[in-house]
Amino acid sequence: MKPIIVLNLKTYKESLGRSGLRLCQIASEISLLSGVRIVVCPQATDIRESAQVHSDIFAQHVDCVQQGAFTGSLTAEAIKDAGARGSLVNHSEKRLPEETVGKTVARLKEAGLESVLCTRDAAESARLARFEPTFIAVEPPELIGSGISVSTAKPEVVRGTVEAVAKVNSTPVLCGAGVSSASDVRRAVELGAAGVLLASAFVKSPNPKKLLAEMAEAIQ
Ligand code: G3P
Numbered sequence: 001m002k003p004i005i006v007l008n009l010k011t012y013k014e015s016l017g018r019s020g021l022r023l024c025q026i027a028s029e030i031s032l033l034s035g036v037r038i039v040v041c042p043q044a045t046d047i048r049e050s051a052q053v054h055s056d057i058f059a060q061h062v063d064c065v066q067q068g069a070f071t072g073s074l075t076a077e078a079i080k081d082a083g084a085r086g087s088l089v090n091h092s093e094k095r096l097p098e099e100t101v102g103k104t105v106a107r108l109k110e111a112g113l114e115s116v117l118c119t120r121d122a123a124e125s126a127r128l129a130r131f132e133p134t135f136i137a138v139e140p141p142e143l144i145g146s147g148i149s150v151s152t153a154k155p156e157v158v159r160g161t162v163e164a165v166a167k168v169n170s171t172p173v174l175c176g177a178g179v180s181s182a183s184d185v186r187r188a189v190e191l192g193a194a195g196v197l198l199a200s201a202f203v204k205s206p207n208p209k210k211l212l213a214e215m216a217e218a219i220q
Contacts, residue, residue, distance in 0.1 A: 003219040004037040004195035006116060006174060008060060008088065011043055012203045020046045021053055026209045028054040034216035041088055044074060051083025058116065059087040061094045064104040076111035086114030086134065092141045105131040116174065116197065121157065126164035129171050136165055136173050137197045143177035145200050149184035150177045155191050162192035182214040189219050
């Protein structure tokens with residue numbers, strides 16, 4: 001499988017509304033030019049419009065409830081109807097109890113959607129791999145938003161997670177936290193990752209198009 005890039009737009013002011021749509025447009029262009037799969041996770045209220053601009057949209061979170069009387073919840077069916085192809089699950093900034101993680105991955109599957117299950121380390125990744133998400137994304141919390149890439153600063157986390165998950169099943173492993181440059185992305189793939197998950201370096205870049213083009217080129 002070709003390595004992928006997952007862009008989490010979080011709730012930054014630089015990714016809200018029109019600005020977020022511009023970032024989706026950039027992802028669409030670079031994905032088409034490079035042939036690299038680029039998933040974008042916009043802010044929840046921007047999912048429907050983002051899906052008009054880019055074909056590979058994920059939610060940042062989905063609630064593990066059925067359709068019905070669950071005021072304020074975001075269902076798998078709702079994100080699918082809005083055009084999303086999947087969702088992040090258990091992001092470091094939106095942690096879930098382990099039982100809920102399993103149920104959420106199952107709900108997404110039921111709805112025909114993909115999942116990127118986020119974890120903190122190799123041990124948690126190996127434990128949660130049993131839920132058979134589409135991808136696992138390991139992100140050491142202390143490096144998130146730091147600008148210091150996990151693949152450069154903590155290569156043992158990436159290598160260790162890839163090895164630990166491979167002992168359980170064949171879930172592809174992404175890595176994230178601090179990924180900021182094309183060489184961080186290249187390094188991640190060299191360490192055995194199936195791709196990267198990043199946020200701040202892209203969202204806050206003065207030239208996100210150039211950065212994403214360089215990252216995609218590094219793993220083409
Ligand atoms: O979801 C990606 C994320 O948590 C990493 O954030 O800003 O370090 O790329 P960042």
